[in-house]
Amino acid sequence: MWKKVVSCAAAGFLLASAPLPSALGGNAREAHAAANFNDVSSSFWASKEINFLHSKGIIEGYDNGSFLPNNKVTRAQAAKMILSALGEKEPTVSSDVFSDVKKNHWAAGWISLAKQKGIISGYEDGTFKPEETLTRAQMSKLLVRTFEQEYDLSVKDDTVEPFSDVWINQEFHPYVSKLYQHGITTGTDSTHYSPYNSVNRAQFSVFLSRTIEPSYRISSAESGDSSTIPPATTSTYGIVKTDSLNMRSGPSTSSGVVASLKRGTKVDYLGDQQGYWVKVRYNGQTGYVHKLYLKLKNEQGSSVANRVIVLDAGHGGKDPGASGNGVVEKELVLDVAQRVQTKLEAAGATVIMTRTDAATYPELKDRTDLAQSKYADMFVSVHANSAPSAPSANGSEVYYDTSQNVNGSESSIxxxxxxxxxxxxxxxxxxxxxxxxxxVVRNTDMPSVLVELGFLTNSEDAAKFKSDYYRNLFAEAIYLGIKNYYNL
Known part of the structure; x- marks a missing residue:
């Protein structure tokens, strides 16, 4: 069901209701060569697909002649576009469709019809969230469930894993796999699908065109797609992240200074790690620098490959942490941390967990000592908030320390x-x-943060904590935040 699948201007995605023939005669790529919209030139990357759908009466533009290809697609808009491609017309509704889709909503008829056909469904709380942005994961599920039979999107093996950020056990994996194998998607790059990124009007047009017209599809060989995880072995360099860093002849402060490096200096990473000391090359000279003052980055592949990351699920064992609305902190944060672990390890990172079960309770010092002893590159502690006297308090926040942590500024980033x-x-x-x-953030020296996912005592936050889908989103958020940090 399309519960947690598909934010931008409401009725902006204008769609015609003319039926789409199941077999399109002639060469679809030549269906409408001239640009139909004043903001979609013939050289625009998605112009052919946009104009193809327009020529078939599936999409229209705005009154001023524009298409606004970069505007995000909402759940309501997606429902209308999909049904238009099926040749449906909007029915009249006499009652509310969902608690947040009243009968006078601009897309009430479309949403009602999509619900009747089993294309979409609402959330557990009875809402549909019509203006919520459609994600790439949700789009893949929507397209396959709607068009699989008519356009034969079946595959011999839907366990193929073409992208490193779409795992076999994820709900939407088989849909992404099918789109990939049929040349409908090539990913956001050769190894990533970016399932939680929002979809804009141009992207949706391309996906839909490739789905209903095979001549628009492309092979993985043409697109350079890869079915493997980003390589763990990468060409690595370091960026100095302190005002002055001495490069020494040996892995010790007693070794002579070879060069003095300024903040932002790039050095080649040569490995040979001895404790926190690593070998580097700068201006033709080799020497050792302290890794805590160096941000390691990969030239290619996954940005987190080979990084040593400690994940600390807060509390545990005798200490359950906070609780509220039927959720216990020590259990929630362990589950989320383990999901982050899976994502990071799939991308090539070395992950060290401070605890791996609900029965274990490491003391705070044990947690920080573990990170220091493993010469970690990063420390992330996962917690959930509580405010019994203020149940309306909600939301997430992330803490860092600049009082003692030498990487306080990096931690803030x-x-x-x-x-x-x-x-x-x-x-x-x-x-x-x-x-x-x-x-835990002041007694670690690497970039360190303590995340508070939300409030166990808030009913809306707690509802997300109880949802497997949202737990994965929390984990994905932490993973993407770490990944983006290394991409900076």
Whole structure:
């Protein structure tokens, strides 16, 4: 069911209701060569597909002659476009379709029809969220479920994993796999599908055109798609992240200084790690620098490959943490942390967990000592908030420390990246990032953050915590925040 599948201007995605023939005569690529919209030139990457759908009466533009290809597609708009492609006409409705889709909503008829046909369904709380942005994952499911039989989207093996960010156990994996194998999607790059990214009007037009007209499809060989995880072995370099860093002849502060490196200096990473000391090359000279003052980055492949990341699921064992609305913190944060672990390891990172079960309770010092002893590149502690006296308090926030952590400024950047994902991807209320000397972030020296997913005592936040779908989104947000940090 399309529960958690598909935000922009409401009725802006104008769609005609003319039926689409199941077999399209002639060469579809020549169906409408001239540009129909004043903001879609003939050289625009999706112009042929946009004009093809327009020539078949499936889409229309705005009154001013524009198409606005970069506008995001909403759930309501997607329902209308899909049904238009099926040749349906909007029915009249006499009652509300969902609690948030009243009978006078501009797309009430389309949403009602899509619901009747089993193409979509609402959320567990009885809403449809018509203005919520459609994601690439949701789009893949919608297209396959709607058109699989008519356009034969079956495959011999839907366990094929063409992208490193779409795993075999994810709900939408078989849909993405089918679109990939039929040349409908080539990913956002050769190894990533970016399932939680929003879909814009141009992208949706391309996906729909490739689905209903095979001549628009492309092979994975043409697109350079890869069916493997980004390589764990990459060409790595380092960026100095302190005002002055001595490069020494050996892995010790007692070794002579070979060069003095300024903030932002790029050095070649040569490995040979000895404790926190790593071998680098700069200006033809080789030497050792302390890894804590170096941000390691990969030239190619996954940005997190070979990074050592400690994930700390808060509380545990004798300490259940907070609880509310039937959710216990120690169990929630362990589940989310383990999902983050799966995502990071799939992308080539080395992940160390401070605890792996609900019965274990590491002391705070044990957690930070573990990160230090493993010479970790990053430390992320996962928690959930509670405010019994203020049940309306909600939203996520991320903490970092600048009082003692030598990577306080880097920690603040990491916190910002993760918080942005909580807000944009999970739809959490933005409580911001905050400088606070919590034990686990002040007693670690690598970039370290403590995330508060939301409030167990808030009914809306707790509803997300109870949802497998949203737990995965929380994990995806943390993963993407880490990934984006390394891409900066």
């Amino acid at each position: 990491l916190a910002k990246e993760i918080q942005e994902q909580f807000v944009s991807l999970v739809g959490m209320n933005d409580r911001g990032t905050k400088d606070n000397d919590f034990y």
